[in-house]
Amino acid sequence: MKAALLLDLYANAGACTEEQRSRLTFLQSKDGPVAIFAKGSVVSGDEALIRCQTGQASPLDEECRLACGMTDDQMTWLQTEYKMATLGVNDKDDKELFRAGIILGYDDKLSYIPGPNWAAYQAAKAEIEKTDDIE
Amino acid sequence: MAKIRGKGTSFLMTVAAAYTAIPNLISVNVSGEKAETYDSTTLDGAVVKTKDHTGYSEAATISAEAFYDPSNAVMAAWEALIATPANNNVKITYTDSGPTSVIYAGVGFGIDKTVVANDGVKATLTCETTGAPT
Numbered sequence: 151m152k153a154a155l156l157l158d159l160y161a162n163a164g165a166c167t168e169e170q171r172s173r174l175t176f177l178q179s180k181d182g183p184v185a186i187f188a189k190g191s192v193v194s195g196d197e198a199l200i201r202c203q204t205g206q207a208s209p210l211d212e213e214c215r216l217a218c219g220m221t222d223d224q225m226t227w228l229q230t231e232y233k234m235a236t237l238g239v240n241d242k243d244d245k246e247l248f249r250a251g252i253i254l255g256y257d258d259k260l261s262y263i264p265g266p267n268w269a270a271y272q273a274a275k276a277e278i279e280k281t282d283d284i285e
Numbered sequence: 286m287a288k289i290r291g292k293g294t295s296f297l298m299t300v301a302a303a304y305t306a307i308p309n310l311i312s313v314n315v316s317g318e319k320a321e322t323y324d325s326t327t328l329d330g331a332v333v334k335t336k337d338h339t340g341y342s343e344a345a346t347i348s349a350e351a352f353y354d355p356s357n358a359v360m361a362a363w364e365a366l367i368a369t370p371a372n373n374n375v376k377i378t379y380t381d382s383g384p385t386s387v388i389y390a391g392v393g394f395g396i397d398k399t400v401v402a403n404d405g406v407k408a409t410l411t412c413e414t415t416g417a418p419t
Contacts (some may be wrong), residue, residue, distance in 0.1 A: 187303055204358045239293075
């Protein structure tokens with residue numbers, strides 16, 4: 151049973167098994183190197199299952215997919231939900247914008263980071279405002 | 286000093302050795318951190334009573350409110366710490382430019398659930414912490 155991590159996960163190095171410790175990589179942060187499980191790395195067994203069930207990973211084989219007990223749509227929904235939780239996107243309206251690809255999260259000043267559909271959304275919004283002004 | 290917004294803050298628990306975000310978070314409260322004191326008033330002292338430090342400090346208690354989904358694996362992992370008590374490191378990541386993350390050694394996990402007609406089902410996740418945060 152195998153799964154691939156969909157994003158970098160910060161590790162609690164003190165809670166790692168020997169096997170997990172061998173998979174750690176390190177990111178530079180302002181406080182020095184931080185241990186992570188890197189995006190794309192492969193996990194197996196019970197860890198694969200729990201990572202998929204939390205939305206942190208995607209199944210790589212049928213056994214893992216079946217063990218998760220979710221449809222592909224449910225899994226995609228959960229993965230997006232998890233990504234939003236890590237980015238701190240918890241506001242109901244912002245979650246809708248995120249799911250629609252209008253925002254990717256918040257920048258340092260907590261303004262929206264535009265997503266692939268940002269321009270189309272802004273254009274549609276401007277069009278509605280123009281119509282409202284005419285009426 | 287910058288004003289840091291609450292929006293964007295995340296609260297994470299350890300699941301299979303990785304910090305895992307609690308979904309649908311509404312608020313996080315860290316309270317109770319305090320340098321401990323004792324009453325050092327003596328019979329020959331001045332009118333106003335005195336206090337001094339014991340040299341110890343109280344560790345924080347954390348509570349977080351979130352919308353509750355009993356089928357969510359992270360919520361289930363939190364509840365598993367009640368069924369089978371165990372230490373678990375939790376982490377709060379603030380929204381400053383760093384961003385700053387603070388890790389607490391969590392013990393004594395708890396959960397309160399609230400179901401009312403005019404709101405989503407919510408849970409208040411609580412944990413005591415032990416030792417100094419890092």
